[in-house]
Amino acid sequence: MNDTSKSFVKFxxxxxxxxxxxxxxxxxxxxxxxxxxxxMLGPSGSGKTTTLMMLAGFETPTNGEIFLxxxxxxxxxxxxxxxxxxxxNYALFPHMTVAENLSFPLEVRKISKADIKxxxxxxxxxxxxxxxxxxxxxxxxxxxxQRVALARALVFEPRLVLMDEPLGALDKNLREQMQYExxxxxxxxxxxxxxxxxxxxEALTMSNRIAVFNDGVVQQLSTPxxxxxxxxxxxxxxxxxxxxxxxxxxxxxxxxxxxxxxxGGFGMVKALKINVNxxxxxxxxxxxxxxxxxxNSTSDSNNxxxxxxxxxxxxxxxxxxxxxxxxxxFIVKVPNEGSFNHKEGDELKLSWNSExxxxxxx
Amino acid sequence: xxxxxxxDSQINSVFPNTFDEYKNWDKGADELPPEEVYKSLFFELxxxxxxxxxxxxxxxxxxxxxxxxxIKKTTREIKKIVKKGEEPVSYKDTFININKLWADPTYWYxxxxxxxxxxxxxxxxxxxxxxxxxxxxxxxDEKRRMYIKTWVRTFKVSIYVTIFCLILGFPVAxxxxxxxxxxxxxxxxxxxxxxxxxxxxxxxxxxxMLQQNGVINGILVWLGIISDDGRIQMVYNEVGTLIxxxxxxxxxxxxxxxxxxxxxxxxxMRAAQNLGAKPSTAFLRVYLPQTIPGISAGGLLVFVLxxxxxxxxxxxGGKDGKLIGSxxxxxxxTTLNWGLCAALGAILLGIMLIFYWLYxxxxxxxxxxxx
Numbered sequence: 091m092n093d094t095s096k097s098f099v100k101f102x103x104x105x106x107x108x109x110x111x112x113x114x115x116x117x118x119x120x121x122x123x124x125x126x127x128x129x130m131l132g133p134s135g136s137g138k139t140t141t142l143m144m145l146a147g148f149e150t151p152t153n154g155e156i157f158l159x160x161x162x163x164x165x166x167x168x169x170x171x172x173x174x175x176x177x178x179n180y181a182l183f184p185h186m187t188v189a190e191n192l193s194f195p196l197e198v199r200k201i202s203k204a205d206i207k208x209x210x211x212x213x214x215x216x217x218x219x220x221x222x223x224x225x226x227x228x229x230x231x232x233x234x235x236q237r238v239a240l241a242r243a244l245v246f247e248p249r250l251v252l253m254d255e256p257l258g259a260l261d262k263n264l265r266e267q268m269q270y271e272x273x274x275x276x277x278x279x280x281x282x283x284x285x286x287x288x289x290x291x292e293a294l295t296m297s298n299r300i301a302v303f304n305d306g307v308v309q310q311l312s313t314p315x316x317x318x319x320x321x322x323x324x325x326x327x328x329x330x331x332x333x334x335x336x337x338x339x340x341x342x343x344x345x346x347x348x349x350x351x352x353x354g355g356f357g358m359v360k361a362l363k364i365n366v367n368x369x370x371x372x373x374x375x376x377x378x379x380x381x382x383x384x385x386n387s388t389s390d391s392n393n394x395x396x397x398x399x400x401x402x403x404x405x406x407x408x409x410x411x412x413x414x415x416x417x418x419x420f421i422v423k424v425p426n427e428g429s430f431n432h433k434e435g436d437e438l439k440l441s442w443n444s445e446x447x448x449x450x451x452x
Numbered sequence: 453x454x455x456x457x458x459x460d461s462q463i464n465s466v467f468p469n470t471f472d473e474y475k476n477w478d479k480g481a482d483e484l485p486p487e488e489v490y491k492s493l494f495f496e497l498x499x500x501x502x503x504x505x506x507x508x509x510x511x512x513x514x515x516x517x518x519x520x521x522x523i524k525k526t527t528r529e530i531k532k533i534v535k536k537g538e539e540p541v542s543y544k545d546t547f548i549n550i551n552k553l554w555a556d557p558t559y560w561y562x563x564x565x566x567x568x569x570x571x572x573x574x575x576x577x578x579x580x581x582x583x584x585x586x587x588x589x590x591x592x593d594e595k596r597r598m599y600i601k602t603w604v605r606t607f608k609v610s611i612y613v614t615i616f617c618l619i620l621g622f623p624v625a626x627x628x629x630x631x632x633x634x635x636x637x638x639x640x641x642x643x644x645x646x647x648x649x650x651x652x653x654x655x656x657x658x659x660x661m662l663q664q665n666g667v668i669n670g671i672l673v674w675l676g677i678i679s680d681d682g683r684i685q686m687v688y689n690e691v692g693t694l695i696x697x698x699x700x701x702x703x704x705x706x707x708x709x710x711x712x713x714x715x716x717x718x719x720x721m722r723a724a725q726n727l728g729a730k731p732s733t734a735f736l737r738v739y740l741p742q743t744i745p746g747i748s749a750g751g752l753l754v755f756v757l758x759x760x761x762x763x764x765x766x767x768x769g770g771k772d773g774k775l776i777g778s779x780x781x782x783x784x785x786t787t788l789n790w791g792l793c794a795a796l797g798a799i800l801l802g803i804m805l806i807f808y809w810l811y812x813x814x815x816x817x818x819x820x821x822x823x
Contacts, residue, residue, distance in 0.1 A: 148722055169725045169734075181723035185741045194737070195727035246728060 097121035097157075098282055099145065099250065104154035106140055106306075114140050116306040118154070122284065127276050129285040129293040132303030133329070138286045141303075142252050145284060147171050159249065169198075174243035176256040180235050182227040188214070188238050189223035195246040213245040216275065233264045240272065244281070253285045257292065269295045290330050294318065302326050319378075323365050324450040327376040334382070334420050336375040337452065340366050348449055350375060356415035360391045360444035365451040373449045379421040381446035384430075385439050393441045396420060398434050412438065454801075457794035460571035466508040467496050471567045477560075485560050490543035497527045498534045514573065514789070515583070516562035518553070526550050561587075574795035579603075599779065599796075606775040609693055609765070610758035616698040617705035617754045618747065624702075625709035625746070630718070647703040655764045658696040662687035662768070688770025696768045701757055705750035712746030748815045755807070760800060776800060 099122040106115040115137040122128045130138035143149040145156060147168030155162045163171060182191055192210040201209075214220050217237035227235055236256060243251050253272075257265045273296045276283050287293055293300045294314040301311040302325070310317060310326045321327035324335070338350040338359065348363040350373055359375060366373045396412035407423045408430060414420040422440070424430050432438060464471060469492035477485040497505070505527070512519035529550040533540065540546040547554040565573055565583045576582060576589055580597040584590045591597065624643065628636050646654060661667045664683045672678045686692055716739065724734035762777035769775070776796060783793040 146722075146726055148725075167725070168722070169728050169730055171726075172728070173726065175723070175726045177719045177723055179717060179719065181717060181719040183720060183724075183738055183742075185744075194724070194729070198727065198729045198733055242727065 098124040098126075098159060099284070100157040100160075101141070101145075102155050102157065104141070104144065104151045104156065106137070106144060106149065107152045113152075114306050115144075115151075118306075118308060120301060120308060120311065122282060124282055125280045127273070127283045127285065127296060127298045129287060129297040129300045130303055131287060131290060131293040131300050131329070133288055136303040137306040138288075138301075138303040139254060142254055142284060142286050145250075146173055146175050146252055172246075172249050174246065174248035174251040176236075176239045176243045176251070176253040178254045178256070178258060180227075180239035180256075182235055182238055182242070184227055186226075187223065188219065188225050188227065188230070191227065191238060192223075192242050192245050195242065199246060209245055213241040216244070217241045217271075232260050233268065236260060236268060237271075240275070244275075244279070248281075250282045250284065253283065255287050256285075257287075257289075265292070266295075272296060294330075302329060304329070320364075321376065321448065321450070324374045324376065324452065327448065327450055332379050332421055334377045334379060334414075334417070336377070336415055336417055338373055338375060340369050340371045340373055340449065343367075343369055347444060350449055352415050354416045357394065358391075359447060361447035361449040362445060364448045366449050372452045374452045376448045376450055377442055377446060379423045382422045382440055382442050384422065384424060386441075392444060392447065393439070395437050395439050396422075398432055398436050398438060401432075401434055410438075412440075414440065453794055454798050455794075456790050457574050457792075457798050458570045458572065459791065460511070460566060460573070461569040462504070463508040463511045463566050464569055466500055466504050467493065470496055471563070474560075474563055474567060479561075483557055484544065484555065487542065487544050489560075490547050490554075494530060494540075494543050494546070497523065498530050510789075511566065511791075512562070514577070514792075515565055516559060519559065519562070522551060522553050522559070526554070574791040575799070577792050578795040578799055599776075602774065602776050602779060603799075605690070605772075606759055606777075609690065609697065609773075609775060610755050610761075612694055613697045613701060613758045614705075614751050614755045616694070617702050618751060620698070621702055621705035621709055621750065622743075622747075625706045625713055628706070628710045629713035629716075643703055643706055646699070651700065651763055652767075654700055655696055655767045658692070658699070658768055659687055662692055662695065687768050688773065690769070690773045692768040692770070693765045693773035693775070696764050697758055697761060700764060701754045704753045704757060708749035708753065709743060709746040712743055712749075716742050744815065748811065752808075752811060756804060759804065 099120075101118045101120040104115055104118040105113055107113045114135075118137075118141060120128075120141075130141060132138045140149060144151050145158075147163070147166065150164060155164055157163065158171070158173075183194070186194065189210050192213055193206050196206040196209060210223065211220065214223055217240055219234060219237055219241070222230065222234065222238075227238065230238065236259075239256065243253075256272075257268050260268060269292055272283075276296075285293075285296065294317075297314060299311060299313055300317050302309040302317065304325050309329075310322045312320075317326065318331050321330060327333045328335070336352055336359065338352040340348050341351045341358065342349040343363060343366075346363055348361055348366065350359045350361055351357075352359060361375055394414055396414035398410055399413055399418055400411040402409040402411075405426065407425050410422045410424055410432075411418070412420045412422060422438075470489060473488040473492050474485060477489060505523070509520045509523055512523070526547065533546070544554075553559060562583075564587045565571060573583065577592075578599050580592045580600045581589050582592050624639070628639055628643070630636075631639065659666070663669070664685060666687070668686065669678070669683045673680055673683065678684065686695070720738050720742070721731075721734050724738040725731060729737065759775075760777050761775055762781055765773055765775040766778050766781070769778070780793055780796045780800075783789045783796070
C-alpha cells in the first residue's frame with residue numbers, strides 16, 4: 091500500500107498550523123489507493139477534519155504537498171478539484187428542491203438539461219429517493235437528508251468522495267443502517283472514499299483501512315482487524331474497542347516477548363514486546379476483555395485473581411468489572427452460557443495468554 | 453381621523469337652509485341663484501354662531517379663495533341692516549349692493565362641492581387637483597401645485613434610500629455574521645451606537661458635516677480637490693436628505709440582514725464550491741437566495757420608514773428636499789387643515805398597503821425575517 095505508484099491520494103510531509111505556533115497536523119504521510127475506503131478516526135481536535143479540509147481545498151497545508159492522482163493539488167482551488175464531499179450537517183441548500191440540489195453541480199459544469207435530468211434521477215434512485223426530487227430538504231427526515239447529501243456528492247462523478255462525520259446527527263439505529271448503505275454504495279461504484287469520524291464502531295464497520303489520529307499525528311494506519319488486535323501504542327489500544335490496562339516496568343526482554351513487573355508488587359506478567367525497548371522501561375500492558383479467561387487456567391504464567399466489583403447483565407454476555415492488580419476498572423466479558431454463578435464481592439481466578447498481552451508505551 | 457379626510461358636515465350645519473335652497477337653483481335657466489338662497493344666507497349670517505361661521509369660512513376658502521373676506525365684509529353690513537331693523541325688499545340686491553362679487557356666479561358655483569356631508573375635495577387637493585365651477589376635477593393653478601411633486605420626490609428618495617441602504621448594509625451585515633467574534637462585536641457596536649443616538653443629534657451632526665463651511669467641504673478644500681469658491685452644496689437639498697436618511701436608516705437594513713446571514717451555515721459556500729461552483733457563482737446561487745428574507749425585511753422596513761420620514765428631511769431637506777411627511781405636519785400644526793392632513797395620511801397609508809400587497813405577491817410575507 092505504501093507504493094507511491096499505486097497511491098491515488100498522497101499526503102507528503104504535511105504540517106498545518108492555524109496560528110503559526112501550534113501544529114494541528116504534524117508531519118502527516120498518508121497514501122490512499124484507488125477505490126479504497128479510508129477512515130480517519132480520532133477524538134475531536136486530533137486534526138482529522140483539518141486533514142480532510144486540506145484535501146478538499148478549504149485549508150492550505152503550512153508545509154508539504156498533497157498529490158491527487160500523482161498531481162500536486164495545493165494550488166488548485168476547491169471548485170476545480172473534482173472532489174465530492176458530504177458535510178457534517180449535510181449543507182443541503184434549503185432554497186432548492188432535492189432535484190435542484192443535485193442538479194447544481196451538473197449545472198455549473200454546463201451539462202445539457204437532458205443529461206442532468208437523467209443523472210439526477212439515477213443518483214436519487216441509487217439512494218432510494220427516486221420520488222423525492224420535488225421536495226425541499228426541510229421536508230425530509232434526517233436520514234433522507236443524509237442520502238440526498240450523499241447523492242449530491244456522487245452525482246457529478248467525482249474522483250474522490252470525502253465524508254466529514256456524515257452520520258453524526260442521526261440516531262443510533264439509522265446510523266447503523268446508513269453505515270451499511272454507504273458501504274454498499276462504495277462497494278458497488280468502487281469510488282475512493284475518505285471518511286472522518288470519531289466513532290470507532292463506525293470506522294470498523296465501513297473501512298478498508300483506518301488512520302487513527304491523535305494530537306495531529308497518525309498513530310496507526312491499518313486494517314480494522316489489525317488495529318483492534320494489534321494496536322501499536324497505548325492510545326490506539328485505548329481508543330479502539332475496550333481495553334484493560336496494567337502498568338509496570340520491563341524486567342526482562344526475550345526476543346519478541348518480555349516480562350513485566352507490575353506496579354504495586356502484584357507479580358510478573360509475560361507479554362509481547364511491542365512498544366518498549368529496554369529493561370527498566372515503564373510500560374502499559376494492554377489486554378482485551380474477551381481474551382481474559384476465568385477459572386480455567388491454560389498456561390503456567392499470567393495467573394491472577396480479581397474481586398468482582400460490579401456485574402452488568404447484557405443479555406448475550408455478562409460484563410464484570412473487577413479489581414485486578416490495583417486496577418479496579420478491569421473489565422471481563424463472560425459469555426452467558428449459564429455456568430457463571432458468581433456474585434459481586436467474589437474472587438475470580440483469571441488468566442490470559444502472553445500473546446494476548448501487549449506491552450505498550452506509557 | 454381618516455374620516456376627517458372626507459368629512460364636510462360642519463359647513464352644512466352652519467348654512468343648512470341656504471344649502472337646501474341652493475339645491476333648487478337651476479343653473480341652466482338663471483345666471484344667479486334665486487332670491488330664497490340670498491334670503492336664507494342673510495339670516496344665517498345674521499344669526500349664526502360666530503365661531504362656527506369662522507370655521508365654515510376656512511372651509512369655503514379651500515373651495516375658492518376670496519370667500520373669507522367677502523363673507524366677513526358682508527356679515528358686518530348685514531348686522532348693521534338688522535340693527536337698524538330694516539327689512540330689505542330684495543335680498544339679492546342688498547347682497548350685490550354690499551359687494552359686487554355676489555353677482556359673480558363662480559362664487560356660487562363653488563358651493564356645489566360643499567353641499568354634501570361627504571367630499572372628496574381633500575383627496576383631490578392632496579393630488580394637486582380641485583373642482584371647477586361645474587364640479588369637475590381639474591388641476592390646481594400652476595403656482596399652487598406642489599403635492600404631486602412632493603409625492604414623486606418622496607418615492608424617489610425612499611427608493612434611493614432603500615437601495616443605498618442595501619448596497620451599504622449588505623457587506624456590513626456579511627462581515628458582522630462572518631468575522632471572528634472579537635471583531636464582529638466591535639463592528640456591532642459601531643452599528644448600534646448611532647442607532648441608539650438621538651435622531652435629532654444625528655441629523656444636526658450631518659448638517660455640521662455637510663454644510664458649505666462644514667467638515668467635508670473643509671477637508672476637500674484643504675486637500676485641494678475643490679477650490680474655496682467651489683464648495684459643494686450638500687445639505688438643504690435632496691442630496692442632504694438622501695445622505696442623512698441613508699445613514700439613519702442603515703441599521704434597519706443591517707440588523708434583519710445580519711439575523712438572516714448569521715444562521716446561514718458557512719458550510720453552504722464550501723459545499724457549493726466543492727460541487728464545482730466558482731465563488732461568485734456560489735454567492736449568487738447559494739448565498740444570495742438565502743439572504744432574500746433579510747433583504748426583503750430590511751428593504752420593506754427601510755422603505756416604510758423612509759416614506760413617512762419627517763424630521764430629517766425637514767431639517768436637512770431645505771426647500772426641495774422636503775417629503776410628504778413635512779406637509780402633513782405643516783397642515784396639522786400650522787394651517788389646521790386637518791381634512792387635507794387626513795387625506796395625505798390616508799393616501800400614504802393606501803400606498804403602503806399597495807406596496808405590502810405587491811411585496812406579498814412577489815416575495816411572500818412569510819419569507820420575511822426580522823430576527
